[in-house]
Amino acid sequence: GNSVTQMEGPVTLSEEAFLTINCTYTATGYPSLFWYVQYPGEGLQLLLKATKADDKGSNKGFEATYRKETTSFHLEKGSVQVSDSAVYFCALRKGAGNNRKLIWGLGTSLAVNP
Amino acid sequence: NAGVMQNPRHLVRRRGQEARLRCSPMKGHSHVYWYRQLPEEGLKFMVYLQKENIIDESGMPKERFSAEFPKEGPSILRIQQVVRGDSAAYFCASSPRRTGGAQETQYFGPGTRLLVL
Numbered sequence: 001g002n003s004v005t006q007m008e009g010p011v012t013l014s015e016e017a018f019l020t021i022n023c024t025y026t027a028t029g030y031p032s033l034f035w036y037v038q039y040p041g042e043g044l045q046l047l048l049k050a051t052k053a054d055d056k057g058s059n060k061g062f063e064a065t066y067r068k069e070t071t072s073f074h075l076e077k078g079s080v081q082v083s084d085s086a087v088y089f090c091a092l093r094k095g096a097g098n099n100r101k102l103i104w105g106l107g108t109s110l111a112v113n114p
Numbered sequence: 115n116a117g118v119m120q121n122p123r124h125l126v127r128r129r130g131q132e133a134r135l136r137c138s139p140m141k142g143h144s145h146v147y148w149y150r151q152l153p154e155e156g157l158k159f160m161v162y163l164q165k166e167n168i169i170d171e172s173g174m175p176k177e178r179f180s181a182e183f184p185k186e187g188p189s190i191l192r193i194q195q196v197v198r199g200d201s202a203a204y205f206c207a208s209s210p211r212r213t214g215g216a217q218e219t220q221y222f223g224p225g226t227r228l229l230v231l
Contacts (some may be wrong), residue, residue, distance in 0.1 A: 036222070042224055042225075043205060043222045043223050043224040044205065044222040045222070046220075046221070046222075047221055085193040089156065093218075095190070099222075100147070100162060100170075100209070100218065101147065101162055101170060101172075101173070102147075102157075102159060102207075102220060104147070105156055106155065106156040
């Protein structure tokens with residue numbers, strides 16, 4: 001079946017460090033891929049997305065490239081800030097029409113220290 | 115444009131009581147999704163609804179859980195005879211009415227955190 005695997009956290013970095021959070025998926029065809037962020041006590045916000053192979057999603061300094069050959073969608077940021085401390089979720093959507101549910105990774109907690 | 119609204123934000127129930135969670139989608143959105151986030155786990159899809167129709171309920175527990183999205187008013191997720199294992203964060207998301215497609219994005223509400231004593 002369809003699934004998403006994220007690297008386990010927590011991840012602890014110093015401010016201005018480079019961030020990578022790995023995400024790989026299992027799905028047939030061409031799913032759409034998403035990164036959502038959840039700040040403490042809040043709901044989920046869409047961070048970025050990519051809908052076809054080789055697409056790069058980017059937002060707020062974060063980037064992720066849809067790699068079909070490695071079935072991956074790793075999240076990267078060149079220089080993290082304390083305000084980036086949150087839980088990051090990778091997700092896929094397999095289809096459209098009546099099959100629109102998002103399938104989620106377990107989330108990766110990021111703590112950035114000043 | 116107001117975002118997805120959920121209420122209550124926090125709900126405490128005793129075992130055996132009923133819990134009703136409400137979700138008002140973003141203006142112009144006619145698709146609603148419910149997800150559950152259990153402690154120390156990721157989110158799991160529960161149900162996908164359009165106005166007056168349940169489209170996909172493959173993630174709903176077979177008993178005690180029901181959902182509706184009436185023509186007027188918010189979507190309701192109802193849990194009857196709650197048990198401690200129902201304690202979780204319940205998130206609602208909405209998306210615009212479209213024929214489907216890769217560009218569709220689901221926008222999430224702040225969630226309702228249910229605690230069953």
